[in-house]
Amino acid sequence: xxxxxxxxxxxxxxxxxxxxxxxxxxxxxxxxxxxxxxxxxxxxxxxxxxxxxxxxxxxxxxxxxxxxxxxxxxxxxxxxxxxxxxxxxxxxxxxxxxxxxxxxxxxxxxxxxxxxxxxxxxxxxxxxxxxxxxxxxxxxxxxxxxxxxxxxxxxxxxxxxxxxxxxxxxxxxxxxxxxxxxxxxxxxxxxxxxxxxxxxxxxxxxxxxxxxxxxxxxxxxxxxxxxxxxxxxxxxxxxxxxxxxxxxxxxxxxxxxxxxxxxxxxxxxxxxxxxxxxxxxxxxxxxxxxxxxxxxxxxxxxxxxxxxxxxxxxxxxxxxxxxxxxxxxxxxxxxxxxxxxxxxxxxxxxxxxxxxxxxxxxxxxxxxxxxxxxxxxxxxxxxxxxxxxxxxxxxxxxxxxxxxxxxxxxxxxxxxxxxxxxxxxxxxx
Amino acid sequence: xxxxxxxxxxxxxxxxxxxxxxxxxxxxxxxxxxxxxxxxxxxxxxxxxxxxxxxxxxxxxxxxxxxxxxxxxxxxxxxxxxxxxxxxxxxxxxxxxxxxxxxxxxxxxxxxxxxxxxxxxxxxxxxxxxxxxxxxxxxxxxxxxxxxxxxxxxxxxxxxxxxxxxxxxxxxxxxxxxxxxxxxxxxxxxxxxxxxxxxxxxxxxxxxxxxxxxxxxxxxxxxxxxxxxxxxxxxxxxxxxxxxxxxxxxxxxxxxxxxxxxxxxxxxxxxxxxxxxxxxxxxxxxxxxxxxxxxxxxxxxxxxxxxxxxxxxxxxxxxxxxxxxx
Numbered sequence: 001x002x003x004x005x006x007x008x009x010x011x012x013x014x015x016x017x018x019x020x021x022x023x024x025x026x027x028x029x030x031x032x033x034x035x036x037x038x039x040x041x042x043x044x045x046x047x048x049x050x051x052x053x054x055x056x057x058x059x060x061x062x063x064x065x066x067x068x069x070x071x072x073x074x075x076x077x078x079x080x081x082x083x084x085x086x087x088x089x090x091x092x093x094x095x096x097x098x099x100x101x102x103x104x105x106x107x108x109x110x111x112x113x114x115x116x117x118x119x120x121x122x123x124x125x126x127x128x129x130x131x132x133x134x135x136x137x138x139x140x141x142x143x144x145x146x147x148x149x150x151x152x153x154x155x156x157x158x159x160x161x162x163x164x165x166x167x168x169x170x171x172x173x174x175x176x177x178x179x180x181x182x183x184x185x186x187x188x189x190x191x192x193x194x195x196x197x198x199x200x201x202x203x204x205x206x207x208x209x210x211x212x213x214x215x216x217x218x219x220x221x222x223x224x225x226x227x228x229x230x231x232x233x234x235x236x237x238x239x240x241x242x243x244x245x246x247x248x249x250x251x252x253x254x255x256x257x258x259x260x261x262x263x264x265x266x267x268x269x270x271x272x273x274x275x276x277x278x279x280x281x282x283x284x285x286x287x288x289x290x291x292x293x294x295x296x297x298x299x300x301x302x303x304x305x306x307x308x309x310x311x312x313x314x315x316x317x318x319x320x321x322x323x324x325x326x327x328x329x330x331x332x333x334x335x336x337x338x339x340x341x342x343x344x345x346x347x348x349x350x351x352x353x354x355x356x357x358x359x360x361x362x363x364x365x366x367x368x369x370x371x372x373x374x375x376x377x378x379x380x381x382x383x384x385x386x387x388x389x390x391x392x393x394x395x396x397x398x399x400x401x402x403x404x405x406x407x408x409x410x411x412x413x414x415x416x417x418x419x420x421x422x423x424x425x426x427x428x429x
Numbered sequence: 430x431x432x433x434x435x436x437x438x439x440x441x442x443x444x445x446x447x448x449x450x451x452x453x454x455x456x457x458x459x460x461x462x463x464x465x466x467x468x469x470x471x472x473x474x475x476x477x478x479x480x481x482x483x484x485x486x487x488x489x490x491x492x493x494x495x496x497x498x499x500x501x502x503x504x505x506x507x508x509x510x511x512x513x514x515x516x517x518x519x520x521x522x523x524x525x526x527x528x529x530x531x532x533x534x535x536x537x538x539x540x541x542x543x544x545x546x547x548x549x550x551x552x553x554x555x556x557x558x559x560x561x562x563x564x565x566x567x568x569x570x571x572x573x574x575x576x577x578x579x580x581x582x583x584x585x586x587x588x589x590x591x592x593x594x595x596x597x598x599x600x601x602x603x604x605x606x607x608x609x610x611x612x613x614x615x616x617x618x619x620x621x622x623x624x625x626x627x628x629x630x631x632x633x634x635x636x637x638x639x640x641x642x643x644x645x646x647x648x649x650x651x652x653x654x655x656x657x658x659x660x661x662x663x664x665x666x667x668x669x670x671x672x673x674x675x676x677x678x679x680x681x682x683x684x685x686x687x688x689x690x691x692x693x694x695x696x697x698x699x700x701x702x703x704x705x706x707x708x709x710x711x712x713x714x715x716x717x718x719x720x721x722x723x724x725x726x727x728x729x730x731x732x733x734x735x736x737x738x739x740x741x742x743x744x745x746x747x748x749x750x751x752x753x754x755x
Contacts, residue, residue, distance in 0.1 A: 076716035079488045104489070187591070195613075197700035249590030252613030252698070261591055389487070393718045400700065407615060409702075425508070425516060 029059035031326045037093035039066035046346045054333040090321040096312040097384035099137040107317040108135035121353045139335035142349035144311030145375045147293040149270040166297045173245040190245030192258040193271040197403040202395045203309035205402040208234040210307035212299025218383035227420035230301040235405045235412035278348035310379040481725035488719030503726035533706040537687035548634025556642045573632040581696035584625045615703035641675025707731045
C-alpha cells in the first residue's frame with residue numbers, strides 16, 4: 001500500500017531544477033523519507049499532489065505509509081515502534097492529544113519552526129498544545145473543532161431559532177421531532193451525536209461539562225475536578241436525551257453513524273466535526289443546501305459558555321530517523337501556509353495558520369470556514385498535558401463512566417464519585 | 430522372571446532396546462527443528478509475558494530493560510488513602526476484570542453449546558445422501574471463510590438500529606414495535622455477539638462432526654434397520670456414542686477459541702461492559718494504555734484460566750487426545 005508516484009524522469013528533472021536554482025544546497029538530495037499517517041477521507045488520494053512542490057524543490061522523495069483510521073489503534077502501534085527505536089519511519093502524523101505522551105521520542109522542532117516563522121503564523125493555542133517543556137513536539141498541519149449542525153429548512157418551517165443553550169436545543173429538537181412525526185415523518189430524530197464508549201465520547205462529554213461550568217475533567221495544574229454538581233447535571237441532561245430526542249442507538253454511534261442518520265435527512269441537529277460539512281453538501285446528500293452550522297450550545301450553571309473540544313493533526317519527526325534534516329524540512333513544508341492552503345482546498349481541512357481564514361481563494365471555495373473562527377474562540381483542550389503517559393487510561397475511565405450514565409446504568413453523581421477515586425488511584429501512584 | 434529368560438532371548442531383547450534407542454535418537458533429531466521453533470514462537474513469548482506480569486513495564490521500558498520487579502503488585506496490592514481507607518488494587522481486585530471473566534465464560538458456554546447442537550444438526554443433514562450435496566457442503570462453509578473483521582462489520586450494519594436490515598425485518602413481521610439498538614444496549618450486546626459468532630462458527634463445528642459421522646461404518650445402520658430399531662434410538666445408541674470422540678475434540682477446539690475471543694467483540698461492540706472479554710481487556714492495557722505489567726498479568730491469568738478449563742474438560746470428559754485408546 002505504499003504510494004509512489006515518483007518516476008525516475010521526474011526525479012532527475014527535479015534534480016536538474018534544484019541544481020539550476022541552487023535552492024537547497026544544505027540538504028542531501030535523493031533521500032527517501034517515510035511518513036506514517038491514518039488514512040482518513042481524501043488524505044491518501046491527495047498526498048502525492050501535496051508533497052510534489054517540496055519534492056521538486058529539494059530533489060527528495062516522500063513516501064506515505066497509510067494506517068487505520070482509528071486514532072487509538074494508530075497510537076498503540078506508533079508507541080511500540082517508537083519504544084523500539086524503529087528508524088524505518090521518519091515522520092509521524094500525530095493527534096493533538098499525543099504530544100505529551102510521545103514527547104521523548106520526537107525531535108524538538110522549535111528552532112526550525114521559529115526560523116521559518118511558523119510560530120507567529122499559527123493560532124497560539126494550537127502551538128501551545130504541541131509544546132512540552134518549551135519544546136515543539138510537532139508542527140500543526142490542520143485543526144478540528146466540532147460545531148452544531150442544524151437544518152435551516154426545518155427550523156424555518158417550525159418557526160424556531162438556532163439554540164444557544166442545551167435547554168433550548170432540547171426543547172426545539174423535541175418540538176420539531178413531535179411535529180414532524182405527527183405529519184408522518186416517522187423516522188425523524190431531534191439530535192444525533194457520538195455516544196459510543198470511545199475517545200469521541202470523551203470529546204462530546206467534555207463539551208457538555210465544560211459548557212455547563214463543570215471544569216475540564218482534570219485542570220491544567222493537575223487537579224481532578226470532574227466530581228462536581230455542574231458536571232453531574234450536564235451528564236444527567238445528556239442521559240435524558242437518549243430515547244427522547246436521540247435514538248437509543250446513539251449509545252453505539254461514532255461520527256460516521258451520526259452522519260449517516262443526519263445525511264439521510266433524519267435528524268434536526270447533529271454534533272460533528274468539520275469534515276461532515278463537506279460531505280453533507282455532496283451530491284448524494286439529502287440535506288445538501290438545507291443546513292448550516294453554529295457554535296455548540298452553552299449550559300446553564302455558573303461559568304456556562306459554549307465549548308468545543310480541540311482536535312487536529314500535526315507532523316512530528318522521529319529521533320530515530322536517519323534523515324532528520326530532510327524530515328524536518330518536510331515537516332516545515334507540510335505546516336507551511338502553502339501546504340495548508342493546498343490541503344484546505346483539496347481535502348476541506350481547517351488551517352492552523354490564521355491568515356488563511358482571510359484568504360479569498362479558500363473563502364470562495366469554503367465560505368463556512370469563516371464560521372469556524374468563532375468556534376475556535378471556545379475551543380477546550382482534552383486533559384492530555386496534565387495526565388501525560390496516563391492520558392489514554394484517564395480518557396477510557398472518563399468515557400466508560402459517562403457511558404454508564406447515558407445508558408442509564410448509574411446516576412451521574414455516583415459515577416463521577418467513583419471516577420474521581422479511580423483517577424486519584426491512577427494519577428497518585 | 431529373569432531366570433526364565435534364555436541366553437538367545439536376552440540377546441534379542443538387548444538388540445531390540447539398542448534399536449529402540451537408536452530410533453528414539455533419530456526421532457529426536459527429526460523433531461528438534463520443530464521443538465526449537467515452538468520454543469521461539471510459543472514458549473519464549475509465554476515466558477516473557479509471565480515475566481512482564483511481575484514488573485512495572487510500560488510501552489517505553491519494555492525494550493530498554495528499565496522496568497522494575499514489583500512481585501505480585503500487578504495481581505493484588507493495596508494502598509491506604511489519605512482518609513485512612515484501604516483501596517485494593519491489581520487485576521484480582523478489579524471488578525472490570527471479574528466482569529470480563531464472567532463475560533468470557535458466559536460467552537464460551539452459550540456459544541459452544543449452541544454451536545455444537547446446531548453443528549450436529551447440520552452435520553446429520555449433510556451426511557444424508559441428496560442431490561447437490563457437494564454444493565451445499567461447500568456453500569455452508571462460506572460464513573466460516575469470511576474474515577471475522579469483515580463479518581463483524583457486516584453484521585454491525587445489519588444490526589444498526591436505524592438502517593439495519595434485521596430491525597427492518599422484525600418490524601415488518603410485527604415482532605417488535607420500535608427498532609432495537611442491538612449493539613448499543615448492554616442487555617442485547619451479548620445477544621448480538623452470540624448471533625454473529627454462532628452464524629460464523631457453526632459451519633466449522635458441522636464440518637468436524639461430519640468427518641466423525643463418515644467414520645461410522647454403514648453396516649451398523651443396516652443391521653439396526655434389519656432389527657427394526659427406531660431411528661431416534663439408533664441416533665442415541667449408535668451414532669452419538671460412535672461420534673463422541675470427534676465431538677469431544679470439536680468441542681475442545683471451539684472452547685479454546687471461544688475463551689480467547691477478541692476480534693468479533695472488539696469490532697462489533699467495542700468497550701461495551703456487557704461484552705468485554707479477558708482478551709479485550711488485556712489488549713486495552715497492553716496496546717492502548719501501554720501498561721505492560723498489568724496487561725501481562727491479565728494475559729497470564731487468561732492463560733491459567735484456559736488451562737484450568739481444558740484440564741477439567743479432559744478429565745471430566747475423559748477425552749482421548751493422544752489417540753492411544755482407540
